[in-house]
Amino acid sequence: MDLIEKHPILEFKHSKKVKFSFDGIEMEGYEGEPIAAALHANGVRIYRITPAKEQTRGFFCAIGKCSSCFMVVDGVPNVRTCVTPLKTGMRVETQLGKGVIPMDA
Amino acid sequence: MSATLEAASLGCHVTLVDSDLALGGQLIKQTHKFFGSKDERAGTRGFKISEILLEELNSYKGTVEVHTNCTATGFYKEDGVVSCVIGEDEYFRIKPEKIVMATGAQERLLPFPNNHLPGVYGAGAVQTLMNVYGVVPGKKVLMVGAGNIGLIVSYQLMQAGVEIAGIVEAMDKVGGYWVHAAKTRRLGVPIYLRHTIREALGDKIVEGAVIQEIDDRFQPTGKEIKIDADVICMAVGLTPTCELLWQAGCEMVFVPQLCGHVAQRDLFMRTSHKDIWVAGDASGIEEASAAMVEGRIAGVGVAKALGHGEASEHSGRLEEFKRRLADLRGGEVGQKICQGISCCTVNEWGV
Amino acid sequence: MNEKEKLFNGGVLTEARKGAIEPPRDLWENKKNGLVIIECPQRIPCNPCHTSCPTGAVKAFKDINDQPEIDYEKCTGCARCVAVCPGLACFVVDLTWGGDGVALMKLPYEMLPLPQEGETVDCLNRIGNTVSKGKIVKVLEPMHDRTMVVHVEVPRDLVMDIRTIRVVKQA
Numbered sequence: 001m002d003l004i005e006k007h008p009i010l011e012f013k014h015s016k017k018v019k020f021s022f023d024g025i026e027m028e029g030y031e032g033e034p035i036a037a038a039l040h041a042n043g044v045r046i047y048r049i050t051p052a053k054e055q056t057r058g059f060f061c062a063i064g065k066c067s068s069c070f071m072v073v074d075g076v077p078n079v080r081t082c083v084t085p086l087k088t089g090m091r092v093e094t095q096l097g098k099g100v101i102p103m104d105a
Numbered sequence: 106m107s108a109t110l111e112a113a114s115l116g117c118h119v120t121l122v123d124s125d126l127a128l129g130g131q132l133i134k135q136t137h138k139f140f141g142s143k144d145e146r147a148g149t150r151g152f153k154i155s156e157i158l159l160e161e162l163n164s165y166k167g168t169v170e171v172h173t174n175c176t177a178t179g180f181y182k183e184d185g186v187v188s189c190v191i192g193e194d195e196y197f198r199i200k201p202e203k204i205v206m207a208t209g210a211q212e213r214l215l216p217f218p219n220n221h222l223p224g225v226y227g228a229g230a231v232q233t234l235m236n237v238y239g240v241v242p243g244k245k246v247l248m249v250g251a252g253n254i255g256l257i258v259s260y261q262l263m264q265a266g267v268e269i270a271g272i273v274e275a276m277d278k279v280g281g282y283w284v285h286a287a288k289t290r291r292l293g294v295p296i297y298l299r300h301t302i303r304e305a306l307g308d309k310i311v312e313g314a315v316i317q318e319i320d321d322r323f324q325p326t327g328k329e330i331k332i333d334a335d336v337i338c339m340a341v342g343l344t345p346t347c348e349l350l351w352q353a354g355c356e357m358v359f360v361p362q363l364c365g366h367v368a369q370r371d372l373f374m375r376t377s378h379k380d381i382w383v384a385g386d387a388s389g390i391e392e393a394s395a396a397m398v399e400g401r402i403a404g405v406g407v408a409k410a411l412g413h414g415e416a417s418e419h420s421g422r423l424e425e426f427k428r429r430l431a432d433l434r435g436g437e438v439g440q441k442i443c444q445g446i447s448c449c450t451v452n453e454w455g456v
Numbered sequence: 457m458n459e460k461e462k463l464f465n466g467g468v469l470t471e472a473r474k475g476a477i478e479p480p481r482d483l484w485e486n487k488k489n490g491l492v493i494i495e496c497p498q499r500i501p502c503n504p505c506h507t508s509c510p511t512g513a514v515k516a517f518k519d520i521n522d523q524p525e526i527d528y529e530k531c532t533g534c535a536r537c538v539a540v541c542p543g544l545a546c547f548v549v550d551l552t553w554g555g556d557g558v559a560l561m562k563l564p565y566e567m568l569p570l571p572q573e574g575e576t577v578d579c580l581n582r583i584g585n586t587v588s589k590g591k592i593v594k595v596l597e598p599m600h601d602r603t604m605v606v607h608v609e610v611p612r613d614l615v616m617d618i619r620t621i622r623v624v625k626q627a
Contacts, residue, residue: 002241004265008568009136009150009602012239030238034126037238045223045310056309058223062230064124064176065211065346068221079193082230083174085126138542138603140502142520148504148540150601251466264567277457278465283498284543286467291619292567293584296466394501436499436521 001028001041018088035081035092036062036069047071047081048095071095075102106130106158107397108205108384111404111422113165115414120199121162121169122189124176127237128162129155130209130385131393134232136261140282144429145394152236154397180204180352185380187349203380203407206350207400210343210364210386215249218304224311228258228340235265243336247314248272249302253281253392255340259289262338270334271295273302273316275323282438303329305337343390350387353378362445363389369449373406373423374399377454382406389449391442395433402426464497468582473497475523478616479549483528490533490550490560493616494524496543505537505546535562538605539598549615559612560593563620565604571595571623578622579610587617 004012014030021027022044029038036047036059046056047069060068064083073079074091077099081092106128109119127133135151146154162169172191179188187204190196212227214220226234226242228250234240246267248259251274259269272289277299279286286296299319306313314337318327344365351357355368356377367389368376375382382403385396402423409419434443460470469476475498479491492513494505499521506514506524513530514537537546544564553560571577571592579590594607610618 004235004239004241006266006568007239008264008566008570010152010236010239014239032126033238037234037240040234040242041238041240047223050221055221056223057221058310059226059234060230061212061227062233063211066227076193083124083126084193085174138540138601140500140542142501142503143507147502148508148542148599256467266568277462279467282500282543283467284496284500284545287469287495287582287619288467288544290467291580291582291584292622293580298462298466432520433501435519436501438500439521 002043003041018086020086020088020090020092022092023094029086031088032085034062035071035073035079035084035086035090037082038086039081039092046094049097051097070099072099077101106155106162107400108207108382108404108407109169110158110161110165111401112205112407112413113169113404115405115408115418117168117404117408117411117413119165119169120201121171122175122177122187123171123173126174128159128171128173131229131232132158134229134236135257135393136236136264137257139394141394141433142429145397145433151393177208177349180349182352182354182378203382203410205382205384205400205403205407206387207384207396207403208346208349208387210390211346212339213342213344214339215302215341217302219307219311220305222305222307222309222311224307224335225305225337225339228254228338231336231338232258232261235267236261241265241267242338243267243334245270245334246336246338247302247316247332247334248338248340250274250340250342251276251279251281251286251296251298252340252342253285254343255338256281256285256289258338258340259294260285260292263289263292263294269294270332271297271316273297273300275299275301275319297330301325302337306331311335311337343386345387345389347387350376350381350383353381355381355383358449360389360445360448362441363391363449365390367449369451371451371454372402372427373409374403375406375410375454379454389442389445395430395442398426398429398433463583469495469497479526479528479531484549485551487528487531487533488550488552490548490553490562491528491531492526492533492535492537493547493549494526494537494541494545495547496523496545499523500543502542504540504542508536508540510534510536533562535605536598538562538564539601539603544603547619551612551615554609557612558609559615561590561608561610561615561618563606563608565595565606565621566602569623570604571606571608571621576624577608578624579608579614579618580620580622581617582619586622588614590618590621592621
């Protein structure tokens with residue numbers, strides 16, 4: 001992971017390391033930290049593709065206000081990954097176009 | 106947090122709702138030492154100040170209830186109910202007697218081709234990544250904006266081991282404190298005054314940028330300079346987050362010096378809505394030390410309105426906080442703030 | 457806007473200004489442990505250089521936004537202000553130190569890697585150009601707050617140019 005190992009001022013206390021998947025690829029991150037931060041640390045930059053122009057979007061505001069980092073998490077679309085804590089086993093996917101909300105059976 | 110602490114110290118019961126995963130707002134990302142005087146904990150690093158405030162908050166366990174990862178999503182003016190959501194889907198409602206809206210700010214972006222590319226990040230977001238979660242934001246960063254945020258974040262990126270390709274600033278001088286500029290310059294970072302970003306380069310993610318000099322009327326002139334960078338960090342200002350204030354029907358006014366629409370307020374930071382106070386960047390973009398003092402003032406205002414504490418205590422604390430604000434705003438950067446505040450402050454609401 | 461103004465507006469001191477002046481040469485030449493140079497030419501609300509000064513050499517501020525003024529007679533070169541200044545704008549220069557042609561500078565430092573005693577480092581000027589090599593004499597952390605005060609031996613004629621150091625990575 002692309003983490004700051006030594007810092008002149010800060011000491012980073014990470015929580016428990018957990019496994020999650022991104023588009024089917026297994027990755028590691030820290031439990032409770034934002035999904036977007038975990039993805040970034042794993043080198044993932046593209047979080048979704050826009051519906052009309054099919055442009056790439058990624059991390060941007062980190063405070064849950066801009067919609068740039070919407071992804072499909074455990075089948076649920078439009079999840080603000082910059083403010084949603086990572087849990088073990090999460091299934092994170094690039095969101096293609098508009099999110100489709102799953103129908104109740 | 107400051108408003109909560111002040112109100113709680115006067116005997117109020119407070120529910121503190123914060124959309125972040127941890128309390129402390131922007132403080133938790135600040136590795137630099139704060140300015141000001143001892144009252145503002147000058148010389149203490151921002152993240153340490155948030156630890157001090159947290160500790161203070163812990164002493165009010167019985168009267169302060171804290172919800173993090175919890176967004177106040179709406180204010181319903183017909184009955185004064187605030188709706189909140191924890192995470193993405195756990196809703197609840199609350200009906201407080203008085204509310205302090207200290208919702209902070211959001212970052213501005215500039216229009217330029219390819220500004221949507223992943224790698225164009227807000228400065229606050231870069232700080233969150235590197236200083237809260239310890240994630241390296243990129244290899245080489247172009248900073249856009251030489252206000253305090255642009256300068257400080259550039260310095261912080263270097264502390265995290267990231268190279269700064271340069272800092273671009275449209276004005277003919279840095280907007281932030283001169284000393285912040287000096288400490289980045291001496292580490293070899295170029296500051297391009299009177300320059301702007303023309304476009305981000307890259308197909309799917311940022312691979313570079315083109316910058317160009319601009320003239321007196323901000324029109325591009327001179328030759329384009331290509332910069333290699335995998336991150337373009339936007340530090341071109343903030344604008345107050347004031348949706349809830351609008352929803353509540355507070356009287357709002359556009360104040361350029363405070364960077365957007367802000368609520369009219371009295372000396373205790375009370376808005377035109379008798380149950381709503383405002384504080385911090387939500388009341389106008391300034392800096393953290395002043396925001397904390399404003400929060401204290403709003404806390405006193407709320408306690409006063411609820412009948413907690415003695416009148417002499419309220420006026421004594423207000424005077425002290427006003428003195429501290431006047432000190433903080435007495436410098437070169439503070440002049441603009443004072444102008445702005447005079448445009449949206451009323452002496453009394455007459456309620 | 458001329459070149460000098462342009463540099464200054466971008467955070468580079470080009471000449472003495474209020475809040476950024478050179479100590480009086482006569483006193484400076486003979487003052488053991490050195491004298492402070494503060495480069496704080498802008499009015500900002502900040503006073504730790506004064507409140508931390510153990511001898512009152514950084515004079516009391518009438519207004520917290522005032523630029524610092526120094527009573528050089530009282531300055532002992534203790535470098536307390538170097539360690540506390542939030543703007544990293546204080547530097548101590550000891551012209552009495554060492555042999556011919558060298559001086560000692562006490563500089564604030566908040567980067568990695570930390571220099572080691574005896575190590576040769578690059579000395580950078582106000583725009584980050586390497587202007588000489590320097591030898592690390594001591595690395596202190598006076599306030600135990602991660603701001604280091606680095607004592608470095610530098611060429612005497614460059615004390616008004618050098619403002620920070622860079623640790624040279626071993627090949």
